[in-house]
Amino acid sequence: MHINQSLLIHQNFFTMIEEILRYNREFVEHKDYERFKTSKFPDKKIAIVTCMDTRLVGLLPAALGIKNGDVKMIKNAGGTITNPFDSAMRSLLVAVYELGVNEIMIIGHTNCGVQGMDAGEMLHLMKERGISEEHIRLMRHCGIDLDAWLKGFDHTEAAVQETVDLVRNHPLMPHDIRVAGYIMDSVTGALTPLAEI
Numbered sequence: 001m002h003i004n005q006s007l008l009i010h011q012n013f014f015t016m017i018e019e020i021l022r023y024n025r026e027f028v029e030h031k032d033y034e035r036f037k038t039s040k041f042p043d044k045k046i047a048i049v050t051c052m053d054t055r056l057v058g059l060l061p062a063a064l065g066i067k068n069g070d071v072k073m074i075k076n077a078g079g080t081i082t083n084p085f086d087s088a089m090r091s092l093l094v095a096v097y098e099l100g101v102n103e104i105m106i107i108g109h110t111n112c113g114v115q116g117m118d119a120g121e122m123l124h125l126m127k128e129r130g131i132s133e134e135h136i137r138l139m140r141h142c143g144i145d146l147d148a149w150l151k152g153f154d155h156t157e158a159a160v161q162e163t164v165d166l167v168r169n170h171p172l173m174p175h176d177i178r179v180a181g182y183i184m185d186s187v188t189g190a191l192t193p194l195a196e197i
Helices: 002-029 032-036 056-064 087-099 119-128 133-141 156-168
Strands: 046-051 071-076 103-109 178-184 191-193
Touching: 002 032, 046 056, 046 087, 056 178, 071 087, 087 103, 087 156, 103 156, 119 133, 156 178
Parallel strands: 046 071, 046 103, 103 178
Antiparallel strands: 178 191
8 A cells, every 4th residue: 555655646746747847838838938037146136045835935025026036045944044054055155256145134934844843753754755774874874963954943033043143154254245034924925024133
């Protein structure tokens, strides 16, 4: 039964990808891309770090009045940066030094799925999906602290503030870059600024 469930999930996944590819072909054929043409440089000179949450895909740009070409958008689980040398931090440095960004917004949101995420539960789910204990041990042997890496945060506001502090005080971030934190309401799009330090 487990194999049949995996096969069904794989077939549904394949079906969705095929649907997206079919739409993409029509999009290009009808030249719908023309209304999105812009350059690689953000018109508003802002970079936004935010969560990959599905509720924010259309809501965040609409609530902030931004369109294609306005900002650099960096998304990950939780919209936070936990390591000063991870890919999100690297992306911000590229945005500042190569693409003219001079302001950075860190935007968390209400009811984030990463809040309270449990590393032990995720490891359990990995094993259920066929990840072997051997691979998990290998990661730990290589020095990866999976419990810390897969752990969520307790409070969204605190996680956003920690990210603001990390970015603002990063040794490679120029001091003239404004970095500010916000919490977005996942339903209304209302943006609440965190107190600036």
